[in-house]
Amino acid sequence: MSADIDTHTGIGAVWLLWRPKSTRAQEHTTFLEWHDERWHYTGGSSSSPAEDDPPDADVLEIAGCGGSVSHARRLGAQHFMSPDPYLNCAEIHLGPDVGHLLVGNRRIDAPKRRKLIVAWLSPHSAAVDRPVIVAFGRDGTELSRIGPHDILDTHTWARLEKESQETDC
Known part of the structure; x- marks a missing residue:
């Protein structure tokens, strides 16, 4: 289980x-919003898990993403024609040397299982924009980062470039 508020x-x-150990295992992702002094269910999804083993990421890997239109914002909206913000999340797998992440400006400690979910809010027009995610080692050194539209983190790109140069020689 992982939660991000x-x-x-x-x-x-x-x-x-x-x-988790059953052949009928299910993964569930739920979106929540705070409105009128309580949490509201906004949406979610369920699927069969790909695996139950710890992740095999070098440093940082985006394993899945999802989102939902903000319903709670609509309840208090003055202008019903304005587009609603978008709730987003990503499942992140971490390598063994990661001590914490920065998701935008929020610090999140790395969990033991090396899998976590992160959430953020974006304007409706930029629903797929994810904040910059930076992985840090336990000593505070930056290990890797992934930008809003990147599919691979900087550590993986550097490794692939090095492997490519070695095969060219």
Whole structure:
């Protein structure tokens, strides 16, 4: 299980694995919003898990993403024609040397299982934009980063470039 609550924007995401050792195991992701002094369910999804083993990431890997239109914002909106913000999440797999992440300006400690979910709010017009995610070692050194539109982190790109140069020689 992993949960991420962004108290500044009032949104959150919860990821859990139900019946983890069963052949009928299910992954569930749920989106939540804070509105009128309580949390509201905004949406979610379920699927069969790809695996239950710890992730095999070198440093940082985006394993999946999801999102939902903000419903709670609509409840208090003055202008019903304005587009609603978008709640986003990503499942992240971490390598063994990662001590913590910065997701935008929020620090998140690396969990033991090396899998976590992160949530953020974006304007409706930029629903796929993810904040910059930076992985740090336990000593505070930057290990890798992935930008809003990147599919691979900087560590993986450097490794692939090195491997490519070695095969060219």
